[in-house]
Amino acid sequence: MPEQSTPASPLDVPEGDPFGPHNLPYGVFSTADAPERRRVGVRIGGHVLDAGAAALALGSPYAQLLAQPSLNPLLAAGRTAWRDVRRALTAWLTSPAHREDIEPLLHPLGAVTLHLPYEVADYVDFYASEHHATNVGRIFRPDGDALTPNWKHLPIGYHGRSGTVVVSGTDVVRPSGQRKAPTDPAPVFGPSVKLDIEAEVGFVVGTPSELGRPVALADFRDHVFGLSLLNDWSARDIQAWEYVPLGPFLGKSFTTSVSAWVTPLEALEAARVAPPVRDLPLLPYLDDADDEDPGGFDLRISVAINGQVVAEPPFAGMYWTAAQQLAHMTVNGASLRTGDLYGSGTVSGPETGQRGSLLELTWNGRDPIELAEGKRTFLEDGDEVTLTAWAPGPDGTRVGLGEVTGRIVAAG
DSSP, X not given: OOOOOOOOOTTOOOTTOTTSTTTOOEXXXXXXXXXXXXXXXXXXXXXXXXXXXXXXXXXXXXXXXXXXXXSHHHHHHOHHHHHHHHHHHHHHXXXXXXXXXXXXXXXXXXXXXXXXXXXXXXXXXXXXXXXXXXXXXXXHOTTSOSSOTTTTTSOOEEEOOGGGEEETTOOEEOOEEEEOOTTOSSOEEEEOSSEEOOEEEEEEEOSOOOTTOOOOGGGHHHHEEEXXXXXXXXXHHHHHHHOTTTOXXXXXXXXXXXXXXXXXXXXXXXXXXXXXXXXXXXXXXXXXXXXXXXXXXXXXXXXXXXXXXXXXXXXXXXXXXXXXXXXXXXXTXXXXXXXXXXXXXXXXXXXXXXXXXXXXXXXXXXXXXXXXXXXXXXXXXXXXXXXXXXXXXXXXXXXXXXXXXXXXXXXX
16 A cells, blocks of 8 residues: 555645744634634634634643733733743744644634734824825925925824724725815815725734833833734825815724734844934934834835735835834823834835835826726725735745735725
């Protein structure tokens, strides 16, 4: 009889897989046989580990922390717990001694439902790409300065709506609101005709802070657990009419999509890079010139519409870092809460193919892009947008970030 081969184990992740044991992002999932039971999961290759069940089976002191329907308890546990849990998960998923216990607790990725992995407390969106801000300024202020006078002195941001943050795969209903073109005599009401994307990176806060106490640049790692991709959908026509003088509101608050996976900062050590050289001096609470820990992240993002890549924005060129954004967000004494989410703002590079919004890619509709389905200036009903990304990992590996997908459906 021919010798039978041993079935491949889901723990034998192929070399080069961006979701190998060097990554291990966290999420929350449920299975078809228990759809109401949400569990903390960790992605390994094409499978999801039931982290709570694994911790219980192996007698981990963190079993109760992981046997939860949300990441919030783990987020709130702090940096020491984050390190310990990651170290334990790495051992469970790589040591042959644990295979017998771990393999039955792995679920194929295609057989689970992924949920919003944490309860979003507050949501803040920034405007940290100099290339994006310059493009937007040139579009809307062609006869003036592209950047506002404050742009290189502080990370500009605004408070969004945490209740409309949704997990990847959730449909995006086209928003309605007031819009008025410069030549129109009065505003009209109706569905947005300039629905756009914003390719961003979101940072997830774990450890809270005390009201009245700013968080310093050096304390970034003690408070921020990890990051994920984020698409801050934008109705440009609604936004243009409403945003003066107080800023974005209905044009942004209808939906923000985030990945189902949160990549811990520890998985991205090899991706840390220095931010661009700043050409104006910064106030002390934002000055990172002498920091030994580089504040930037080398993340390579791809934007696809209906499966066709239309842009590849580079995150390494962001002018303001996540640590600076956190420091500025709290410098007035505002406190952090577990589950706070803050977005980087649209990621754009210096080249046309590196722009992270249709506003820039089509220059506000002047230069349509070509898709297989036809030309696009802004999104049409039925369009599906997918953000993916990877970062350099240890020893030449790649760290994959979970994708963010959303499909546009007609206004209700």
